[in-house]
Amino acid sequence: AQSVTQLDSQVPVFEEAPVELRCNYSSSVSVYLFWYVQYPNQGLQLLLKYLSGSTLVKGINGFEAEFNKSQTSFHLRKPSVHISDTAEYFCAVSDGGNQFYFGTGTSLTVIP
Amino acid sequence: EPEVTQTPSHQVTQMGQEVILRCVPISNHLYFYWYRQILGQKVEFLVSFYNNEISEKSEIFDDQFSVERPDGSNFTLKIRSTKLEDSAMYFCASNARWGGQFFGPGTRLTVL
Numbered sequence: 001a002q003s004v005t006q007l008d009s010q011v012p013v014f015e016e017a018p019v020e021l022r023c024n025y026s027s028s029v030s031v032y033l034f035w036y037v038q039y040p041n042q043g044l045q046l047l048l049k050y051l052s053g054s055t056l057v058k059g060i061n062g063f064e065a066e067f068n069k070s071q072t073s074f075h076l077r078k079p080s081v082h083i084s085d086t087a088e089y090f091c092a093v094s095d096g097g098n099q100f101y102f103g104t105g106t107s108l109t110v111i112p
Numbered sequence: 113e114p115e116v117t118q119t120p121s122h123q124v125t126q127m128g129q130e131v132i133l134r135c136v137p138i139s140n141h142l143y144f145y146w147y148r149q150i151l152g153q154k155v156e157f158l159v160s161f162y163n164n165e166i167s168e169k170s171e172i173f174d175d176q177f178s179v180e181r182p183d184g185s186n187f188t189l190k191i192r193s194t195k196l197e198d199s200a201m202y203f204c205a206s207n208a209r210w211g212g213q214f215f216g217p218g219t220r221l222t223v224l
Contacts, residue, residue, distance in 0.1 A: 034212055043116075043203055044155070044215035090155060099168050100213065102155040
């Protein structure tokens with residue numbers, strides 16, 4: 001089975017500062033990786049995904065993530081955050097089956 | 113933009129009662145899923161459904177749970193006899209082909 005680790009449960013960052021949300025996974029097979037965002041009282045919205053090809057993936061709202069196979073990581077980055085980026089961020093992994101495995105989430109708080 | 117919808121947004125029930133959570137996936141999608149998120153915890157996979165049958169299910173999805181696609185648009189999750197620990201946010205998701213699931217806004221189930 002897959003597992004996903006999001007080491008940072010809470011990340012406070014000042015507005016317009018860069019941010020990195022960390023995600024590591026454990027798998028012995030090829031994986032597909034995703035980041036989802038959850039705004040308060042809303043569902044999960046797909047930010048970006050890595051299926052194959054370029055290891056640098058760009059998503060919505062200015063976010064990007066880099067797949068690093070040797071470090072089994074898929075960290076999410078944004079060069080300059082906005083107040084509206086305050087939300088819960090979930091990393092997820094799949095080995096190609098229908099089941100997604102989610103991390104415990106990182107709460108990003110952007111401070112004005 | 114097409115989206116997954118879920119009703120109701122909040123369901124309150126007494127322990128031991130049956131509940132049915134409803135979802136309308138995106139119309140051309142073929143794969144359907146239910147997840148749950150207990151307050152403060154990570155999103156957990158429950159079940160996936162394709163071609164009118166369950167394709168995968170987790171250990172959480174025991175005999176108290178069932179899913180159904182009663183018509184061409186709805187996808188339901190039934191909990192036969194609710195327990196206190198069933199209190200959670202339940203998310204429906206769908207996708208047309210493999211590569212990232214689209215989630216609904218969730219139904220918050222409160223079991224008293």
